[in-house]
Amino acid sequence: MIHSLFLINHTGDIFLEKHWKSVVSRSVCDYFFEAQEKAGEADNVPPVIPTPHHYLVSTHRDRIFFDYFGECTEAAIKDNVVIVYELLEEMLDNGFPLATESNILKELIKPPTILRSVVNTITGSSNVGDQLPTGQLSNIPWRRAGVKYTNNEAYFDVTEEIDAIIDKSGSTVFAEIQGVIDACIKLTGMPDLTLSFMNPRLLDDVSFHPCVRFKRWESERVLSFIPPDGNFRLMSYHVSSQNLVAIPVYIKHNISFRESGSTGRFDVTIGPKQTMGKTVESVLMIIHMPKGVLNMTLTAAQGTYTFDPVTKMLIWDIGKITLPKLPTLRGVISLQSTAPKPEENPTISVQFRIQQLAVSGLKVNRLDMYGERYKPFKGVKYVTKAGKFQVRT
Template identity: 30%
Template sequence: LSAQVLICRNYMGNMDMNEIDHFMPILMKREEDAEMTPVVSHGSAHFMWIKHSNLYCIHLTNSAHSTVYHKVCFLQVFKEYFKELEEESIRDNFVTVYELMDEVMDFGFPQTTDSKILQEYITQQGHKLEVGAPRPPATVTNAVSWRSEGIKYRKNEVFMDVIESVNLLVSASGSVLRSEIVGSIKLKVVLSGMPELRLGLNDKVLFEITGREKSKTVELEDVKFHQCVRLSRFENDRTISFIPPDGESELMSYRLNTTVKPLIWIESVIEKFSHSRVEIKVKARSQFKSRSTANNVSILVPVPSDADSPKFKTSTGSAKWMPEKNVVQWNIKSFPGGKEYIMRAHFGLPSVESDELEAKRPITVNFEIPYFTVSGIQVRYLKIIEKSGYQALPWVRYITQSGGENRHMEIDPYTNRPSQTHTINGRLFLNTRS
């Protein structure tokens, strides 16, 4: 394995750039010894690296205490500029890449990393020199650096997505052992001028301050805001006031310790027969009210890799074998609340007594439930104030989806022991107009 330096910049002038020749041999040796780490060293030179596609982004430093932030900055900016970050896009945009490297970093330290600001004066057609002294764009020096002056739209709108990821840990008996909701509020702003927005949530602390009814509130924890939010005002009276960036951005993130029950409960058992045959029985039960319906439900049931001769029987929907993934996929287009369905899958299994039968791969459930929320968070109002007094439409959408660790314990389908986990991946949509 060989590597060629595509592009580089020595910011501080204190490193021998020939040190890069030692990187690939060291990395190959680490890979052979199964000792891969994000930092490798050669003498006093330290290589902090990230691999993206067929590219290595390497930060060469003589300090072992540097951070990976430098590489992450560049990768994110390059991806937003070139869409597909690969060798060809780097070669086709050498001039732009060097300009970005000079603007993003100042003497080796991150400076301007917002691609919206960078695109104001670095284009993919190259930087155009102007007569006279160079002048940075207003967004670099302005107090509202995340938004440009003079933005105009014919139709003014704000689209707000309240997105929540639900993490569940449930015992085999059905009791919730751990429940957590990690949320974020994302904006798509199509507004003229320099508007001020004020967002009101059913925040428990706010309701306690104002002495309002507390029954329908949520307790936000670990709240993090975009730099546009006036933190002092939020700390004083919990008002979320801000001048938003143009286009798409994440306004805030938060966490809720709210107990959530599994919306679709799965039970699964396996029965062994003579002549190397098995039957997998999966029962799915919706645990939400009958007025709601889960759409596009997909239940993925793992089977051993040597299974063959599949036969299926379902009380609703259809099942198919996906041998490339070693799973049975049970699809249910519409799953009303309070219903229960069953799927049976028969397989030939030459090595029925093999260890693979004890596999610990999870059963996965994907679904969408329209007009349904889990946590109870609500956008009470979204006010738009702009000096010209134009009318603007705010739109709010609630989305609940699975978290990375969204799983609960269930009966192991291969051993009938309560040690198998399965994952619930849900997407729930609610569209409202404020």
């Protein structure tokens, strides 16, 4: 169960807190701040931090998109603080999860509009609905009754993030895939869907929306479900077998520092690899150079680069890789003449995106619908993107 919730901004200020069964002091967050200081980067903070009397479970989100407010920022939360508290009251009952479906929550608590905010201010009303949602009273609590659409549509987005560490020689030290299937279902009535895959056995570790019939998955490896109305996450999965993880880009690098003197050489090339002919887009390279580097004079064959002499951060914004010419970044590194040669070469962090490719090889075979007579529009989109993708030089 959850005792207390704290929202912390990028400066370390607690700007919202909510308590359930007991009030936990703000001082418990000091354990989180200590872990954050040790980790250096927010993504490296342990997700679970034990303390003498509690466990701190932390989640870091840079940009959150939320059904109620559009882009969810600190300012948006503060502007809608009453609705946030109302939502938390419905989502957790005495610290235990209760109503977490977005379409049920929207019936319980009306999303904010300018007109509703003005009326509530004048009349003192709240956003809480007068009636309990119909879904809460049925054996299908995630779907409201009486759903009707003029255009019946069912779309699925398969998104895979690849985490990898590549060593100096180009060999894969570590690689795994975190995947999700997000659905947008706008279907009339009470449709019963079956989604099957070409190769479901490659999924190591799966987590399903409560609507999925788990026994059917265990026996047949198909997803059978009556869907919620609208947008929801159907499933998440994990592929950890390294022989199943294809590395979609390669990087050739030659970063060297002279034993004596104040210069070094920088030469980096990136190209596509195992992309099934798909284009690699939104390519960005981030390199944290050693402290002894004063400046860098480079030439980019594609894209633009910036180097910050204070933070020592080199950022190369490449964009789309268009063959046959490969993006290269070459030039001279200026070093402090009195500083010793850097002991270690920097690590390259790479970001990229590949449309219409699931790097794991997962493919949707077909979607069948039962219980309703109309024929819906159906579609599946795939995208692969870099998670924590690092190349050691």
